[in-house]
Amino acid sequence: MGAVPRKRAIEAVGAGDTRARYRRILRFAARHLAAIWFFEIFLPRIGLDRVAERTRTKRMRSFARRFHALALELGGLMIKVGQFMSSRLDVLPPEITEELEGLQDEVPPVPFPAIRALAEKELGASLEERFAWVEEEPLAAASLGQAHRARLLPADAEESGLDHVVIKVQRPGIEEIVEADLAALRKVGGWLSRVRIVAARADAPALVGEFARTSLQEIDYLNEAANAERFAVDFGDDARVAVPAVAWERTTRRVLTLQDVTAIKVTDASALAAAGIDPVLVAPVFASVMFDQLFTNGYFHADPHPGNIFITPSSDGEAEHPWKLTFIDFGMMGEVPPGTRTGLRKALVAAASRDGKGLVGAISDVGVLVPSADTAGLERAMTQLFARFGGMGFAELREVDPREFRAFAEEFGDVIRSLPFQLPEDFLLIIRAMSLTSGVCSSLDPAFNLWDSVEPYAAQLVRDERGNLVQDAARQALDAAGLALRLPGRLDRLATRIEDGSLEVANPRLERRVARLERTGRRAVRAVLFGALLIAGAILRPEDLVLGNVLMMGSLLPLLYGLWAGRRGV
Known part of the structure; x- marks a missing residue:
């Protein structure tokens, strides 16, 4: 097209x-x-x-x-x-x-006359009465709005301390479009809720509901302006981050006027190189800033795709940091509840220290695993995963022999699939933010290793929470003492079971492989019967219509049984 x-x-x-x-x-x-x-x-x-x-x-x-x-x-x-x-x-x-x-x-882009008409209706006057000038050529055309460069009138510039600005105007009719899209997504969410494998992992309608709330907030520019100011307060003392100021006197629900902070797009490697900025050095700083939002502030930019992040070189040669990460577009923001934030911090520390058991405990705390889940097998899987692949970046993982991944999947795939994982409702934006962060870092540095950023950040968390760690250590010491006191009795009971022959030893890995072989064999038999009857019927049908039809219809029996058995896990 x-x-x-x-x-x-x-x-x-x-x-x-x-x-x-x-x-x-x-x-x-x-x-x-x-x-x-x-x-x-x-x-x-x-x-x-x-x-x-x-x-x-x-x-x-x-x-x-x-x-x-x-x-x-x-x-x-x-x-x-x-x-x-x-x-x-x-x-x-x-x-x-x-x-x-x-x-x-x-x-x-939307034609400028349509943008002008909407902006003038919102601002209550012509653009010439509200701005010194407005560029008709759009600076950026996004899915929900469109941005144009402009300059404030001298009196407004003196009062606000701003001069050059960017006017962000909603696309005409976008509210109706968003409502239609959300209605369709709600319908698809309802379909997914009837799929057992999806419903067991996530409440699709609830996730669509969360996405709907954030989408409706995103087309309310008064909400976005407030978000920008809150984000600026969070990073007010951080030399790595810049945030555009809001021109409130020229802002409404459908028109947003911000300081013009246009600079180098974060993934524009040639422009970064021309400015003397190494993209490889930008990746860990960006990751660390996003970690701060998620694990420390609890208030984060949920749409950090490359179009929403600039690299602004410092004009001061003696500045603490030679460039800044400048965030824009604060329509989609997320907030991490204190309990979830604590669990995420524990997960980060456990991942950095390659602690499989600690990681499983942390994801249970944040609600990714239901409390009744038997986590022993998952703890073994995570321990093996860290032992083999821990510390590898995405580029290194792509070089690993696929047979190693298959071997890991064969050993632990059934265990992981059988556990009652779920996606908590407030995780949608968290996952989105971290996914986009990982993608941006990988585009800045193809060899980017997330562990290189996680480990120092986790170490800082450990230092910041030393008091909590001391309490945890004391609690673990008490648990160990209790275990030592109970140990003689447990050994005595074990010896008794060995003597009377009632001790059972389970080998989950062997049992899973035997079960997998049995299932594979049954599937193979059903597939052979289905194919043989279908082909035989097709061959005989021209000469014997009745027998051919009977054989072809008979081929449906092993096919239907295979589907029924697959649903029951037979």
Whole structure:
């Protein structure tokens, strides 16, 4: 689709045909959810795993192309979803991220007359009466709003201390578009809640509800202005971070006027090099600033994609820091509850110290595991994971022999899949923020190793919470003393069980492999019967219509039994 038809499509949708938009999103979701079910669930259940594996790359590339086209055609929240996926360089394959990365910059602009009309209605006067000048060419066109450079009138500039500013104006009709997108997402969330494997891990409708709240807050620019000021207070004494000031006298719910802080886009490697800034040195600073937001302040930027972060070189040669991370777009912010923040800090310290048991305990504390979960197997898996892969960066992990990952999955896959993991409602923005952070760091430095940033940060947390650690050590000493007092009795009972032959020894690894072999064998038999009956029926049908039809219909029996057995885990 060319630029002009794409632009017309967006304008047409913005004109009010939200029902067609709603249906379009649902059709897209239904089609691709059905494809995922067929290739990733149905085929493996009948023993055709290799078919799914062979076609996976092609299917992912096709999905990314189709979603790219849909997002650009519809705009709105679909752009937000695509930008999120394009930033997952550390997790999603390049077939998806490379196709969607253009969504950061490809959003078509709204014609300036429409922007002028909305801004003048909001501000209660013509732009010439409110500003010295406004550039008609947009500085940036985003999914929900559009930004234009401007200059305040001399009297306003003197009063506010600002001069050059950026006016951010909502896209006309965006409120109706967001409502239609959210209605479609709620519907898809309802579908997912009926899928057992999804419902066991997350409350999809609740997650959509959380996304809906943040999306509606994002189109309220008074809320964004307040967020920017709160963020500025949190980092007021941090030489690494800059935040634009708000021109409140020129700000309404649909128009936001901020200090112009435009600088080098965080992922613009050539511009950074020209300014004498090494991108490799930017990555750990950015990670550390995001850690501060999540683990210390508890108030964080939930949309830190490359378009929302600038690198601003310092004009003072003697400044404490030669450049600053300048954040913009504070529409999507998250807050970590104190209890969750404590659990996250424990998880960070455990991960940095390669403490598998401590990590499992921490994720239980934050609600990722239900309290009744038997975590012994997961603790063993995490300990083995740290022993083999701990400390590796994403680039190093890509070089690991895939057979090692398969061996780990064979040994611990059943244990991990059987545990009652869930996604707490307040985790959606946390995961989004950390995912985008990881993606930005990986684009700044392909060899970026998250552990290099985690370990010093975790060490600082340990120093800051030494008092808590002393209490923990005292508690562990008491637990050890109690264990020592109970040990003689436990040894006596163990010896008695050995003597009377009642001692049972379990080998979970062997049991899982035997069970896996049995399941594989049953799947193979069902697949062979299905294929043999189907082929035999197809061959005989031209000569004996009745027998051919009977055999072909009979092939459905092992197929249906395979599906039923797969659902019951047989």
